[in-house]
Amino acid sequence: MIATYMMMAYFTYAYLLYGKFFNFTVLLYIIPVVLLIIIRYHKLVLYAILYIATTVPTIIYFDYFGYDLGGIYNYDRDIYNEFFYFTVIMIMIYLIVLLTARTNLVKYIIEDLKAKNIELEESRIKLKKLQINKESFFAIMSHEIRTPLNAIKGISDILKSNDHTDENKHLLELMDYSSNHLLALVNNILDFTKLNDGAFSLQYSSFDLNSALNSSFRMNERLAVEKGLVFNFVLKNTLPNKVYGDKNRINQIILNLLNNAIEHTEEGKIEMIVGGEYNPNDGQEFNLTIQISDSGSGISKELGTRLFQKYATTNSSTHSVGLGLTISKGLLDLMHGQIRFESEPNKGTSFFIDLPLPIVAENELESEISQSDFKLTTLNILIVDDNKINLMVLEKQLKNKLKNSTITSAYNGLEALNIAKDNDFDLILMDVLMPVMDGITATQHIRGLDNTNKKTVPIIALTANVGEKELFECSQAGMNDFVTKPFEINELLKVIQNSLVKN
Template sequence: MTTMRAKQIRFIGYLSILSSFLAIVNAVAMLLFFGITFFSFFGFFVALLFYFTYLLNQKGYHFLAKNIILIIFNFAVLNISSTQGVGSGSILLYFPLLSLYFLLFEAVDWKWIAYWTIISASGYLVLEFSHYQILSFGKMPDVNPKFLFPFNLFLSLFGEFLIMLVFIRVNHDLEKSYITKAEELNDSLRELLLAKEKAEKAAHSRSLFLSSMSHEIRTPINSIIGFTSLLLDDNPKEEQKNFLSMIDFSSKNLLVIINDILDFNRMEAGKVEIELIPFPFNALISNIYHSMDLNAKEKNLTLQLELDNKLPHYLVGDPTRLTQILFNLLSNAIKFTNKGEILFKIQLLENLSDQVKIKFSIKDTGIGIPIDKQEIIFEHFTQVDSSISRKFGGTGLGLSIVKKLIDLFGTTISLTSKEGEGSEFTFSMSFPISQVIPKSNEHLTSQTDVELRKNKIVLVVDDNELNLKVAYQFVKKCGYECKLASNGKEALQFLETDPISLVLMDLQMPDWDGFVTTQKIREKEIYTPIVALTADVSFDISNRVKESGFVDIIFKPFQPQDLIEKIEQYTM
């Protein structure tokens, strides 16, 4: 309720009671002047009408109460003027009434102020043309006008005085209420600001903790994945190959869990945005299918792909986030299915001139989800029950991340499931059709002359000995010459003396970190391409890298092929 409206409601209440009192006083005076007549008792009726108006206002009928008050006051002016005859000065009685219009109606209600002003003016004109005879209560006893007029004038002035006192009191009450509310609001704002600061500090601390833990965990995983990949490429014995495959699977599974936690943290902080870039849709789906098909075959499951052949080959969207959604859903389907098959179906729903609408569905024959649990599985850190987590593993973040990403795409996901019979997740997305075919990096797939690679020197800078060895093996395996530096100062010395073609620079090192080292290199006017190599996946790391003189970034643990592609991109 606005301050002006509250003021009006309180003023109407006070005015009704005050006017009722004045009407009673006037009625008693008329009894004394005229004796027992209809005109004398009419004042008591008016007092009762004002009290009725007060009750209406209390019940919430404020607008009706305003208009009844104004009807009574206009009638009173006509009544007094007609009784006292020509020359009674009725026009003077209308002036305080005009002030009352402004008190009863807000400034925005000019139409009502104008309406009652017209009624008042009309009443005055009718009085003038009728020679003040429009209201008559029969023949009244003669009363000395020198006595009656001063009494009516006194009563009017006294009434106006009391009304102004009431108005001042209402203003005073509202000002006190306003001051109290303002103080309460300021206290609430201070509490909210403190709570906001605490929440921001907590969120910042959580981000720092997750980034730090991510770096500490991802660094050794990088060594594990790297050495495992090197050993698997070295034709191990069949039994050793099985053990190495298990190590590779376990380390990558751990990496998925870490990535889920970090992605969830980014989404909670609102740091994830949907990109719009051209990408080969069919090729993306094929890669996802073949990657997940290997996981399905390990559990003797059949992963069936049904891809609508009417779909365009190139679309515009965010292939990374779409891959993340589909990987999570397919991984869950494989994880929670012990026998049977998973159907991965992609169907064209609409094909317009410039965009398509595509329906994705992943259906499995797994354990299913009870009906009473289907509403909560999209909440973070939630699984159907604790035994599921113990039996199948996972953090309970996969579906929460899927839900948040799908929300970012502006669509919804639906679930159909029956316990013991399987589940089906379905969602639809619209994609603009790409008018430009993305160019492939031909140099990544072409056969580069071995001798040319031998003449290229790649410098790897990292304070972690295991990571140095992993990177060294991959660089040498590609046919490049490789040099190693364990800190920034050694790296600068190599660049000042040797013809280095590319630098792979770790960001977190003692003394000179990757940023300081790169700055020192650029200050020496050495412009060798430097690629950041880091396990730090915090929100702003990519932007900071771009602004600090690096040409690109590789996140640990990296896939061997990713590292090779980056080296070839900046050396060939």
């Protein structure tokens, strides 16, 4: 723009000095106007036209009265040499081509960027909708699968408490194992999604390390023995009594590794070696080490390079969906632990886990009522669930374990609220998703009643939804604790016991 207006000023000077009219007007005024049109500065084009329209008539006017603004005196001086015309024309052509190319390039880049921005915005909106739909889908599927699975596990627990023939006991054990396996698959899919989304969190508590590790190991003992495998548990060091961590996730990691070992071992042995040492820099931390070894088919080098990636599995795998090791590594990363493996094809595989766990001092442990005394406690319990089968199974389970207790049932939150208004309960077990009134709304109304018992009675959520958002909503509504479906009755009793002690 500066160059264009400088040329126009020079051309005006030349016009005034030499009095050239038509040739200079066409050659030296029209070209700058064309340049401005090319680069699309419309206002500047208008100013340039106004400039020319003012300058030319003014000069003509004064020349008419003899002021010689047009340089008539110098009219005969020769400036029309070929070199001058050639230079000016080439410069003009060069500027026109350069500006045209620059303008088209910038226009193309801007249009391309606009198109890509529109595509990115549309993709972002679609991705957000997809994320919402995915979360909704997994929440619904989790609830729908866990609800009937809870009834199956509950009926299995009730039947196991009765006397049966050896064959029926075996069938019940198979049913219990199958339901646990199905639950593990559901949990793996949900955990994998949470880990990928960065929405996973751990549930820390103090627990008995020896008991937890033994239970995890024994859960697969029957399956290993049925395959004719030697199944050994070796304790190398004395472990601390109580540690602080996510017991369920540690259990899940061990079960994933043991399940894989049993699945890929046809003969020989499987061994779980547990040891560790106290942190020399921190006496209140124990570095737990677990080695799970098998004499199975081993892991090829090609598979070993992607073993902890999603869906990494061998072609011979018949039960795994290839998520167990991925989730195990993700969980250990969250707990600041490590996992590695050593393997030789057709000779076996060993997985090594290193996990730091804070030690819980004995004087910091909460006092607990003994399990036997707790089962004799007389409690007035309200159970709420819209699923009649789950309600019936839970009632039978509680009556089998808490023989002196009174059980009252409600089929939705509104019914539970009306019953709670007229009665005092020692405990309320509340389902979350229900018609008429959900468990969270019912809890809020119960907490809002003008009665000390209603404000303090322990309310435990029994929910098939395991999302962090849902569990947070339970806590915000005034629920004391939660148990996810399907659950073991003994696990529920521990939560009940702890809630009554705290209350």
